[in-house]
Amino acid sequence: MSLKEDVRFMQGNEAIAEAAILAGVRFFAGYPITPATEIAEMMALRMPQVGGVFIQMEDEIASIAAVIGASMAGFKAMTATSGPGFTLMQENLGYATIVDIPCVIVDVQRGGPSTGLPTLPAQGDVMQARWGTHGDHPIVVLCPATVQEAFELTIEAFNISELIRNPVILLSDAVVGHVREKVTLPDPSRIRIVNRRVTNLPPEQYKPFAAGPDGVPDFAYRGKGYRYHVTSNVHDEEGFPATYNHKVANELIRRLHKKIEFYRKEITYYKTYRVEDSDVLIVAYGCTARSAKDAVNMLREGGIRAGLLQLQTLWPFPGEVVEGYAKRAKVVVVPEMNMGQLVGEVERCICRKAVRINRVDGKMISPWEIVDAIKEVFSHA
Amino acid sequence: MRKEIVLSGYGGQGLVLAGIILAEAAVIYEGKNATHNQSYGPEARGGASRSEIIISDEEINYPEIERPDILLAMTQDALDKYGESVKEGGLIIIDTLYIKEVKPRSDVEIYELPITEISIRETGKPLSANIVALGVLVSLTGIVKRESLEAAMLNRVPPATRDLNLKALRAAFDIFKKG
Numbered sequence: 246m247s248l249k250e251d252v253r254f255m256q257g258n259e260a261i262a263e264a265a266i267l268a269g270v271r272f273f274a275g276y277p278i279t280p281a282t283e284i285a286e287m288m289a290l291r292m293p294q295v296g297g298v299f300i301q302m303e304d305e306i307a308s309i310a311a312v313i314g315a316s317m318a319g320f321k322a323m324t325a326t327s328g329p330g331f332t333l334m335q336e337n338l339g340y341a342t343i344v345d346i347p348c349v350i351v352d353v354q355r356g357g358p359s360t361g362l363p364t365l366p367a368q369g370d371v372m373q374a375r376w377g378t379h380g381d382h383p384i385v386v387l388c389p390a391t392v393q394e395a396f397e398l399t400i401e402a403f404n405i406s407e408l409i410r411n412p413v414i415l416l417s418d419a420v421v422g423h424v425r426e427k428v429t430l431p432d433p434s435r436i437r438i439v440n441r442r443v444t445n446l447p448p449e450q451y452k453p454f455a456a457g458p459d460g461v462p463d464f465a466y467r468g469k470g471y472r473y474h475v476t477s478n479v480h481d482e483e484g485f486p487a488t489y490n491h492k493v494a495n496e497l498i499r500r501l502h503k504k505i506e507f508y509r510k511e512i513t514y515y516k517t518y519r520v521e522d523s524d525v526l527i528v529a530y531g532c533t534a535r536s537a538k539d540a541v542n543m544l545r546e547g548g549i550r551a552g553l554l555q556l557q558t559l560w561p562f563p564g565e566v567v568e569g570y571a572k573r574a575k576v577v578v579v580p581e582m583n584m585g586q587l588v589g590e591v592e593r594c595i596c597r598k599a600v601r602i603n604r605v606d607g608k609m610i611s612p613w614e615i616v617d618a619i620k621e622v623f624s625h626a
Numbered sequence: 627m628r629k630e631i632v633l634s635g636y637g638g639q640g641l642v643l644a645g646i647i648l649a650e651a652a653v654i655y656e657g658k659n660a661t662h663n664q665s666y667g668p669e670a671r672g673g674a675s676r677s678e679i680i681i682s683d684e685e686i687n688y689p690e691i692e693r694p695d696i697l698l699a700m701t702q703d704a705l706d707k708y709g710e711s712v713k714e715g716g717l718i719i720i721d722t723l724y725i726k727e728v729k730p731r732s733d734v735e736i737y738e739l740p741i742t743e744i745s746i747r748e749t750g751k752p753l754s755a756n757i758v759a760l761g762v763l764v765s766l767t768g769i770v771k772r773e774s775l776e777a778a779m780l781n782r783v784p785p786a787t788r789d790l791n792l793k794a795l796r797a798a799f800d801i802f803k804k805g
Contacts, residue, residue, distance in 0.1 A: 254646070254653045254660070424689050425646065425662040427653045535687040612688050 251430040257395040257421040258325075260428055261351055262287035264399035265323050267436055270349075271297035272322040274311035276304055276330060279364035280419040281353035284325035305330035309337040309350065316341075316348045317475065319466050321403055325351035327419075328370055329360060332377070338412055339378035340477045342501065345454065345462055347406035347441060349399070351415045353422040354531075356607045365607030366419035368531055368582040374414045375560045381498055383505045385512055386414040386560040390534040392426045398514070398557060404439035405512050409504040410461050416559065418582070420532035420609060448472065455482040460503035505561050514557035515566055519545065523552030525619055526574035528567060528591050528599070530556045532609055533580050539612035544619060551619065559587065564594035571595045576622055578602065580610045628682040629769055630691040633759070634708055635700025635724075637666050637675040640756030645677030647778045648760055648770070652681045654781075655774035661689045674703060681769055696767060698759050700724060700741070719762055721755070737766065739801070745794050754794035757783075761798025772799055 255263070262284050265273075273288040275281075285301070292299035298315070302308040308324045315322040326334065331352040341348055354370045356362025361369075370377075374386045387402050389395040399415060406413040444451050444463035448470045456462045465471035474484035479494045487493035505512070519541050520526065529537035534555040544551035554570045556563060567590075571577050577595055579588040580602035591599050602618050604610045631648070633641040642664045649660035663678040678691045693713045699705035700721045705728070712718055714733040721741040728736060739762055742755040757779060764775050776795060783791045 252654060254650045254662075420689065423663065425649065426686065426689075427659055535689065539687045609688070609690055611690070611692075 249432045253428050253430060254425055255392060255428055256283060256423055256425050257389065257392045257417060258283035258353065258423070259287055260392045260396040261325070261399045261415065261417070262291060263430070264396045265349070265403070266291055266295055266297075267433060267438075268400045268403035269321045269438060269440070270323050270403065271295065272312065272315035272320040273297070273324065274300045274302050274308045274315070274322070275324045275326065276302055276308050278305075278327045278330050280355055280366075280422045281325045281327045281330075281351060283422070284351060284353075288323075305333040306337065309334040309341075309348075312348045312350075313337060313341050313346050316346050317344075317467070319464075321347075321407070323349045323351065325353065327353050327355050327364070328357045328367075328373075331370060331373065335373075335377040339380060339382055341412045342378070342382040342384065343380075343477055343479070343497075344475050345410040345501075346412070347403075347410050348412050349402045349406055349415060350412060351399075351417060354416065354418040356605070362607040364419060366532060366582060366609065367605065367607065368418060368533065369586070369605070370416060371559060371581075371583065371586040374416050381502070383409075383411055383501050384414065384560055385409070385411065385505065385558070386416050387514065388416045388530045388557055388559050389421055390531055390555060390557075391421065392424065392428050394557065395421055396428055396430065400436060400438070401514065404437065405508075407439045407441040408461070408511070409459075409508055410441060410464070411501075411504060414560075416531070418531050420535075444471070452482040453484045454480060454497070456500055459507040460500045509561060512558060512561070513563045513566065515563060516553075516555040516557065517570065518553040518555070520552030520554060520570055523550050523574055525549060525551040525576045525578060526554055526571050527551060527578045527580065527615065528554045528556065528571075528587075529580055530559060530587065531582075533582055536610050536612045537580060537615055540615035540619070543612055543616050547616075547620075549619065549623065556587075562587075562590045562594070564590070567591055568594045576600060576619065578615070578619060580604075580615050580618075582610060628680060628684065628686070629696065629767075630694045631679040631681070631696040631698075631763070631769075632691060632694040632708055633677040633679070633698045633700075634704035635675055635698075635721075636703075637673045639675065639700050640753070641675050641677040641698075641700065642666070643782065644756040644760050645679045647757075647782050648763070648775070649679050649681065650782065651770040651774040651778035655777050656770055658683055658770075659686050661686050663689060663691075674701075674707075676704075676708075696763065696769075698763060700755070700759065702727065717766060719759065719766070721759070737762070744797055744801075748794050748797045749790040751790075753787075754791050757791045757794045758798045761795045762801065765799055765802040
């Protein structure tokens, strides 16, 4: 049997839709918003073709509610939106985390706050993706820089979501969402697909929120005789509210966080470029990492040994990875299309100041801006 | 070698599709790298439309175009807005049906051709002007092979329009065959 690689020319948003289908998504609910609309358009076309369901809801609150419901029924489910819609989804996002329901939410970032810059690119939702919903909740956020990465990280988003039974945010941006470029789709037999673990206990022994050492409870499909009570209150292993039982509350919240810690290595994705001997380490993510890669080459041509650490997992923040690569660098630089969101995490982990490059006018940070900022630092050294 | 191309005109001239066809000719048929970006106004037709293509043998990271090597201008506004931005030694292709005033530049090559009129003459309609323009652009620059462009075009246009578009494309190639 020969393996078939498929070279295509497509938008980041299209790649996300195609990848989601390969990952096994058969339910999409959403509400259109630029620059994410192409994902819904593609799903509207493709879901009926693969026997799935596409539904346009009345708004983003209903969209994520439908997605959570579908996932509770056993479907792999997704929604896609941009900043304003992502804000509306926050309450139900918290709901999904406390009841261990996997799903993937795509946020194709545009300039904010509020209606903001419809529909120019930005990276202003980094902290919303982490802390948008209230309370101490676990979350995973992946961030693609190219159309190829949009494809690959969409599949990983579903894999992680199913593995730890938790929502995963795919934090794209208007540049990656709309640019068309070359993508090599692997032979479907080469794609690793993870499905949620299903209980093998008989119904009378099953507890829907009891978990083993990894903190992840086993799933039971509806209609198979399993009793499965779901509440957004803090609940015990049977799924019933336990508001005044401090021990149960403590165990539940710590178990939810343990899922992330237990699998931290497996869910941490990053790429490096020319970091072996770098005096300057650029830490970048999303579309800004593209400019940073060009900047590394331009700086090296000018005799400055620069390297790039591109973070694909933004949350849980890969602090040890950043710390490790920053060790030998004299200067750490964090370019972001926001007023400085991830730079705080970087500085916390490296215990010193980083050089900040920020842009919030709806235009990409160019490679030249990064080069100039770094040369400026060296001219004062 | 990185080449940056801007196709500009008004919505309805098919410039977004033309950009995708050109980029696919490079990616699918020649194994090169390419990116495509588009911008347009809220109107379905008539607003300004801009299609940006980068073609390179190397990896393309920064996908924005600040100073194109090649500009196709299909309206006077497009030429007035982007004509100055073309790199020294670059190329500007102009549709003479829409553009009456050309500000001379000695540092770029300027080709003035009746692109839309060629489409009308060959197909009876102005709709294939985008394909004529691609034929002209590729003949002048050799940025992709003519066969690659033809194959990419046939793959992307609505099946019912393939013959007409092929006629338009070959008419554009023929302009340059005669020298």
